[in-house]
Amino acid sequence: MSTTYTSTHTSTDAPLGKDELAQLVAADITRGSFVNLGIGQPTLVSNYLSPDQDVTLHTENGMLGMGPQATGEQVDEDLINAGKIPVTELPGASYFHHADSFAMMRGGHLDVCVLGAFQVSQSGDLANWHTGAPGAIPAVGGAMDLAIGAKETWVMMGLFTKQGESKLVEALTYPVTGLGCVSRVYTESAVFLIRPEGVTVRSTHGITFEELAGRLPVELTRA
Amino acid sequence: MSTTYTSTHTSTDAPLGKDELAQLVAADITRGSFVNLGIGQPTLVSNYLSPDQDVTLHTENGMLGMGPQATGEQVDEDLINAGKIPVTELPGASYFHHADSFAMMRGGHLDVCVLGAFQVSQSGDLANWHTGAPGAIPAVGGAMDLAIGAKETWVMMGLFTKQGESKLVEALTYPVTGLGCVSRVYTESAVFLIRPEGVTVRSTHGITFEELAGRLPVELTRA
């Protein structure tokens, strides 16, 4: 299943907050999709999926039909998401073991996966598992499986580092998670579509297209 | 799990009938084994397994805990064995799909598999799927999976062709099903153990060891 988007460029005066960004991602998910929201920031997206979108959430630790975070009496240590947070079960859920769960991802059955990132390259290469810093203990989890498994991989991230450098880059300087896998990047300042022909800016937020083009080391076209 | 047998040679005056042979195989199966009996003649073995042997039968079309052939009202077209014969379900049974079922075999989880054969070589190579005759339409089914999957593969066959030639051979002339996989051969005239050091005759039936040694193209030792 593909997703739809407006083909004309839009803009807002202010950068997007994390919840606004999550709302934007949620609105872009096609009705009836099967979606994995990774861990951390992308899980916010689930707060903005409407029931009539009929989206089914997958968690790679073995479940389809995951419901909202569990509270109070609902908390059950046998029912957690990939971030090890207690969740709930919706009608129509199913459970399966880890090999079946990752087969479901690797086999291309999920429509969309939304992930965080350290960097994304203009050709859709993703870095989100390892800083490569000396002395850092590496941990990968399901990051590499998620990156290359779904029909579409979308990234949610801040566009700039604390030092003001672009995290959308010509070529990755962090270790690779997956090659050529990212098709969209959602940031507080802009939404990017990564296509074979190059990077398109779908919308800008608190920054003009021209300012953005001046700050990023990547050739951009306006949607 | 290994199986036990008497280490001294035994003999009977007459060749074994099919049911006697099945009874002999059944008696050799260690208590608590998981066993696949293929199709055709080896399925007779199930008639001679005693309840206190606690043997669990596997059928490669997706079941453990297969019971006896179904009769009358028991017949259910959704419950068949690998030979497509209606069977029954015993308490403790389980069902699984074809990939899981063959993974169970290929992964070496079955203790014994009993198969028919056209030929067995002195090194345990098995031929039982294809005559290789010109114009014959080949069909393999689960034969190659069964041959190499179980911890032990036993063969039940007539020792001689209609022309009187030995089916226990130095090297196969029929197309191979599996290499070095057979550890025992049960025939009407003798029971053979195939070991790295050679072929041992465990028992003779209606033929002396010397007569047997004279008729077979394989070096034999007496148990």
Add this chain to the structure above:
Amino acid sequence: MAPRFAASAADAVSGIRDGATVLIGGFGNAGQPMELIDALMDCGATDLTVVNNNAGQADAGLALLIKERRVKKIICSFPRQSDSWHFDEAYRAGEIELELVPQGNLAERLRAAGAGIGGFFTPTGYGTLLAEGKETRVIDGKGYVLESPIHADFALVKALRADRTGNLVYRKTARNFGPIMAAAAKHAIVQVSEVVETGGIDPEAVVTPGIYVDTVVEIGGTNR
């Protein structure tokens, strides 16, 4: 996406075009999607590649597709049976291509397609005619053959029950190839005895999650 609930078997298979690769479930009569196969016969699609354990029996179902020369190639483990006369005739006439695959490799190749595996080393078939021309490798002293996934356009599967999200359960040995075929095909078409509301199948007992199911048709019938 929640599956489409088709009005009839004919409606369910209406998207199958000439030249398609079609997986057909079942082992013997157990799990054979007979109504879907009959509908495929009626819909006229030809030049098909079919994957099934067998190559048709007697004068029904897949055997009729073969009789009418609608199947250009069959991938199966056990074509020759006492009542496979239509296949036998087409094969001897050189009018159907046969790819013979050991049953466990057939199952694993389908599983690999659904699981995104690019190829795998299997011990089954090593040293046999069916490994000729294939890459082999000795790993830890044991011989293996490299086998590839079998991807397909459609799967025709019979299950016992579906819920409204497409979750499936099967019945006894009729499960056989159904789950792996549903996952290996781009579009899985499933006939069931009954459709129940969402929540009507225990989440612990779901065998095929709805993500693998695209079209469902309720046939009713004789299941106990």
Add this chain to the structure above:
Amino acid sequence: MAPRFAASAADAVSGIRDGATVLIGGFGNAGQPMELIDALMDCGATDLTVVNNNAGQADAGLALLIKERRVKKIICSFPRQSDSWHFDEAYRAGEIELELVPQGNLAERLRAAGAGIGGFFTPTGYGTLLAEGKETRVIDGKGYVLESPIHADFALVKALRADRTGNLVYRKTARNFGPIMAAAAKHAIVQVSEVVETGGIDPEAVVTPGIYVDTVVEIGGTNR
């Protein structure tokens, strides 16, 4: 063979010797066989190779085994966590070997071991540091890495319920690595909340057939 029903967790793990490879189920606390891990701690076996999704958390279970330097090597996907201080210390001291594996490859390598697959081509990890030194291949334009099965001597698994033949069912996301670890190990040791008579588990709903289960210990406990 029907499984042995052990009198205690200590009895259940008593066969684990120095140098063994031990698979430990669980993802977070869900499906962690805590009583079996504690018993492994008490039994004294050392020089272990452990396979788990993580590398121990806080001051319990696997973390304590690592603290005591009983684990010479760990194969896992996610060692570094906020509370993985015992692993972090051992690792920085060069006193534990780490084999880092993407989670899906870890699961598939365990599945391959149980399924008799000699190796498989997976797209996960292609072009990354974790594929360095491994055989790669481009198949139909897509890059794959060759990965090998992970065989083991023992598996420690937590399930919800066993019957007397060893058939198992799990509970919700506590299923995770249990079924594939039970199949990948020579000897699967399973702790369950309850044991029921043979026939007490629906044959259609069995997740791990008893053929994979060698030792069962009933722990009772808090499962709902």
